[in-house]
């Protein structure tokens with residue numbers, strides 16, 4: 230054992246949203262004593278009572294298990310957590326500013342200041358939130374001015390790559406661990422924290438602060454670019470009478486390209502990709518890296534254009550207007566296996582059609598409640614069959630597995646007019662057409 234690593238590390242996790250709650254529970258699963266803290270008293274109360282306040286497969290079971298061990302607690306007392314912990318993970322939100330593309334760093338600054346001011350023993354502050362490059366260096370200065378005398382604290386950056394829907398597995402078995410701005414002491418502590426995944430062979434990339442910050446946003450920018458690339462090609466396919474789903478499969482056989490993130494369709498959304506590429510666009514411009522900013526601008530525009538494209542297709546399918554027409558929207562979550570509707574393309578399209586006078590009924594297997602909270606004026610059904618009943622057109626906007634196994638023949642009987650727009654490229658046009666449906670897809674030839 231390394232003498233500089235305190236025995237029985239205590240881990241404080243600030244922010245218990247999608248990232249922080251998963252991280253806190255997972256650190257307890259790795260054997261540490263963990264305190265999860267959040268300014269949102271409702272979230273803390275729910276977690277302390279064994280309820281995960283959002284849908285994440287596997288997390289409720291693990292939360293229950295770890296609460297029972299006594300290793301995991303939740304609190305609203307940030308100061309107490311700062312006094313208690315050895316390793317302080319900052320997992321608070323960094324949403325897009327209301328008035329610009331930049332990231333709002335207010336929560337990260339507030340949480341970091343509270344921790345720094347209240348430390349009573351040596352520790353390490355570990356940034357996990359996704360931040361614009363340069364943030365960590367500024368936080369270091371902030372911390373230096375706030376930490377009580379005699380307390381040794383260092384900041385490092387350890388960006389998080391988890392995916393919602395696979396968050397637990399991604400945290401316990403990550404593809405890589407990136408540590409930015411470590412010294413011998415903090416690197417030893419982090420290798421202790423992640424001893425489990427490291428023993429399984431997870432690569433550790435030790436680097437400086439700006440590189441660590443940039444790895445995260447570059448990963449998201451690359452994935453976003455891949456999606457917008459295939460969506461741009463889908464436009465060419467439509468114009469040329471080609472089929473983008475077959476094309477994507479063929480491209481994907483090239484191992485240099487790979488099939489993942491090549492699904493043409495309604496594009497990306499959620500609480501991460503859109504705001505992260507916009508923040509990187511903004512930061513690239515500030516740094517004078519105009520080419521990166523221009524590329525990301527295109528990626529964002531192509532992506533948002535897909536939502537317009539689906540709205541236009543819907544109008545077209547209904548003869549030019551959606552006024553008073555009944556539209557069934559399958560899917561509200563920004564992707565399957567989550568109830569997250571932040572910047573959801575599906576809900577965004579549903580709301581836009583509602584604003585144009587359509588009667589929109591939405592069904593989502595998990596995101597009905599979160600969707601209703603964001604858009605209470607839409608109607609919500611409790612099953613796909615109920616949502617399809619009496620509809621003039623069905624829009625498949627989130628590729629839940631349930632939707633790919635729907636029975637087109639049975640649904641054709643309950644729809645007023647069997648028309649469907651598959652905005653995720655996951656349904657088999659031949660099967661739906663054979664059951665009497667007028668079928669439209671993005672990047673595919675019309676019926």
Ligand code: NAD
Nearest residue numbers: 244246247248267268269321322323336340358359389393
């Ligand atoms: P979230 O909104 O679900 O959670 C953020 C939490 O921080 C909220 O519960 C909020 O109440 C709390 N908070 C705000 N200020 C606080 C403070 N001063 N002290 C304590 N708690 C405070 O957001 P999220 O999705 O968990 O994202 C958090 C960060 O992680 C973001 O930077 C995001 O980009 C990044 N990230 C998210 C994911 C993901 O899949 N959700 C993946 C990787 C990285």
